[in-house]
Amino acid sequence: MSLTLDEVKHIAHLARLELSAEELELYRQQLSSILDHVAQLDELDTADVEPLTSVLAEQSELRVDEPGQALPLDKLLGNAPDTDRDQFKVPPILD
Amino acid sequence: MTKYQPVIGLEIHAVLETRSKMFDDAPVVDSTHGAPNIAVSPVSAGMPGVLPVINQRAVEYALRVALALDCEIALTSIFERKSYFYPDLPKGYQISQYQHPLARNGELTIHTSQGEQVVRIRRVHIEEDTGKLTHVEEDGENYSLVDLNRAGVPLLEIVTEPDLHSVEAVRAYAYGLRAVLRYLGVNSGNLEKGLLRIEPNISLRPKGSEEMGTRTEIKNLNSFRTLERALSYEIERQTEVLNSGGDIRQQTLGWNEAEQVTVPQRSKEEAEDYRYFPEPDLPPLVLEQSWVDEIRAGLPELPYTKQQRFVQQYQLKQGRAALLVEDQAVAEFFEAAMGAAQDIEARLVANWITGDLFSHMNDSGEDIEDLKLKPANLGTLVQLVSSGEINQPTAKGVLAEMLGSGRSPAEIIEEHGLGQISDTGQIEAMVSEVLAANPDELAEYHAGKEQLAQWFFGQVMRTAQGQANPQLLRMELERQLSESKQ
Numbered sequence: 001m002s003l004t005l006d007e008v009k010h011i012a013h014l015a016r017l018e019l020s021a022e023e024l025e026l027y028r029q030q031l032s033s034i035l036d037h038v039a040q041l042d043e044l045d046t047a048d049v050e051p052l053t054s055v056l057a058e059q060s061e062l063r064v065d066e067p068g069q070a071l072p073l074d075k076l077l078g079n080a081p082d083t084d085r086d087q088f089k090v091p092p093i094l095d
Numbered sequence: 096m097t098k099y100q101p102v103i104g105l106e107i108h109a110v111l112e113t114r115s116k117m118f119d120d121a122p123v124v125d126s127t128h129g130a131p132n133i134a135v136s137p138v139s140a141g142m143p144g145v146l147p148v149i150n151q152r153a154v155e156y157a158l159r160v161a162l163a164l165d166c167e168i169a170l171t172s173i174f175e176r177k178s179y180f181y182p183d184l185p186k187g188y189q190i191s192q193y194q195h196p197l198a199r200n201g202e203l204t205i206h207t208s209q210g211e212q213v214v215r216i217r218r219v220h221i222e223e224d225t226g227k228l229t230h231v232e233e234d235g236e237n238y239s240l241v242d243l244n245r246a247g248v249p250l251l252e253i254v255t256e257p258d259l260h261s262v263e264a265v266r267a268y269a270y271g272l273r274a275v276l277r278y279l280g281v282n283s284g285n286l287e288k289g290l291l292r293i294e295p296n297i298s299l300r301p302k303g304s305e306e307m308g309t310r311t312e313i314k315n316l317n318s319f320r321t322l323e324r325a326l327s328y329e330i331e332r333q334t335e336v337l338n339s340g341g342d343i344r345q346q347t348l349g350w351n352e353a354e355q356v357t358v359p360q361r362s363k364e365e366a367e368d369y370r371y372f373p374e375p376d377l378p379p380l381v382l383e384q385s386w387v388d389e390i391r392a393g394l395p396e397l398p399y400t401k402q403q404r405f406v407q408q409y410q411l412k413q414g415r416a417a418l419l420v421e422d423q424a425v426a427e428f429f430e431a432a433m434g435a436a437q438d439i440e441a442r443l444v445a446n447w448i449t450g451d452l453f454s455h456m457n458d459s460g461e462d463i464e465d466l467k468l469k470p471a472n473l474g475t476l477v478q479l480v481s482s483g484e485i486n487q488p489t490a491k492g493v494l495a496e497m498l499g500s501g502r503s504p505a506e507i508i509e510e511h512g513l514g515q516i517s518d519t520g521q522i523e524a525m526v527s528e529v530l531a532a533n534p535d536e537l538a539e540y541h542a543g544k545e546q547l548a549q550w551f552f553g554q555v556m557r558t559a560q561g562q563a564n565p566q567l568l569r570m571e572l573e574r575q576l577s578e579s580k581q
Contacts, residue, residue, distance in 0.1 A: 053373035053378075054375065054377070054378040055375075056376075056378045058378065060149050060378045063120070063148040065150050067121070067122035068121070070122060070135055073133070077132070085131070087132060088182070088240065092239050093230070
């Protein structure tokens with residue numbers, strides 16, 4: 001399965017990655033070969049197999065609705081590149 | 096005149112008002128005011144290495160709604176990741192449900208001037224809310240601030256089929272659904288605070304056509320009034336575009352309150368690509384049938400059912416019944432008032448509640464549960480008017496005092512001597528006294544000036560300080576006037 005350059009550009013855009021022309025071609029080849037590798041699974045007949053959505057457990061455990069402690073502000077904001085008025089400060093976003 | 100039919104569907108997000116968040120135990124706080132970032136845990140902040148755990152109460156609330164809307168419940172449903180980048184979404188994805196939602200194929204019955212309509216509900220699913228962004232422009236600097244108090248709060252998304260064809264129907268559905276959510280105790284129905292968000296999508300098609308036109312979506316409507324205005328505007332706008340031979344662009348619109356127009360928010364030219372896939376951190380949500388049955392059995396009588404029962408049982412008009420059932424506490428107040436005695440006229444009780452009581456509550460900001468007035472006392476008051484013991488204007492005054500003090504009508508009437516005079520002996524004496532005191536007018540009356548009967552009526556009423564039973568007084572006056580002729 002061979003990806004086109006436009007598909008790679010689209011994927012890069014969704015991940016907010018800026019790639020050079022060389023990188024686009026490099027990743028096009030690498031991603032294509034990963035897809036080829038995974039596509040080997042298509043050879044199996046899975047007609048009678050239920051789709052699996054999780055490998056963790058059969059079902060989720062549910063939690064009782066009981067509030068606990070929130071993170072202290074210094075812990076919450078400690079790793080943020082920039083803060084202001086007890087909030088994360090980010091580049092302007094206009095709706 | 097207009098040759099198009101609006102085709103409208105609604106996507107509604109309702110906050111499930113739990114105590115802790117959807118996937119962790121961070122407390123839920125009012126995110127519209129108060130300090131920012133005080134209710135954030137490592138999970139709702141999207142810290143690495145943390146795992147979500149489903150809030151059981153949120154699932155129970157979601158099931159109540161899905162069952163109340165007559166949905167098919169999926170005993171196994173799957174959470175998925177919806178990926179996009181936005182600063183209010185700390186993980187870079189929202190945990191939602193997509194291919195296997197909690198519930199599908201429900202319905203809600205509404206009543207409009209066109210009669211009864213069943214609105215189909217396509218799906219009901221659980222997801223988590225995002226944080227809140229505030230834009231700051233200060234000292235030539237532009238930036239946004241992120242408050243994550245709301246991030247991770249449980250949300251229920253309820254999507255209709257495009258079954259609505261008028262603003263009136265949208266209004267009936269929106270109010271109807273809000274009433275259901277409030278009856279179920281899962282959401283207080285506050286649009287201003289964003290606890291309930293109603294997003295219509297709308298297209299037009301030639302009347303009689305079954306094809307769907309290109310649709311627009313309207314977001315960020317924070318009141319029922321703006322919902323109605325934005326829809327009316329958008330119907331008009333699309334009509335004009337189509338009439339002038341133009342094409343509707345598929346886009347997301349917002350509502351500009353100052354200019355009263357819809358405005359494009361973000362273009363959907365670039366197709367959304369959320370790359371949904373099953374949330375690897377959450378095994379399937381599997382429900383016991385017995386738990387679902389238990390929740391179903393615990394559902395209250397729902398607003399529309401109650402409305403129809405009120406119409407049947409109390410012979411109320413649809414509109415009046417709708418007003419009474421919108422708030423469960425009001426409906427209970429009405430029935431408690433009706434229970435005060437036999438043969439209370441329901442129409443009158445409903446009139447007092449939706450008239451004087453609502454306007455009092457509007458002025459004072461009280462809810463019906465806060466009133467000092469006890470429902471049984473309202474029932475008694477209505478009966479006192481029906482039986483003629485007090486007249487309507489007196490009753491208004493008595494009600495005002497009941498609202499102020501919570502005392503019974505009998506006490507108030509007794510204390511102020513407001514009881515209507517229905518004693519025939521007393522009325523007879525008052526009439527003969529007035530006739531005897533006005534011989535000239537009596538003679539004129541007998542000479543043919545019949546309008547003086549009304550004048551005599553007024554004179555007696557004055558003697559009685561307005562409290563004579565008007566029917567009895569009129570009969571007695573007529574009797575004595577015709578007797579005095581001979």
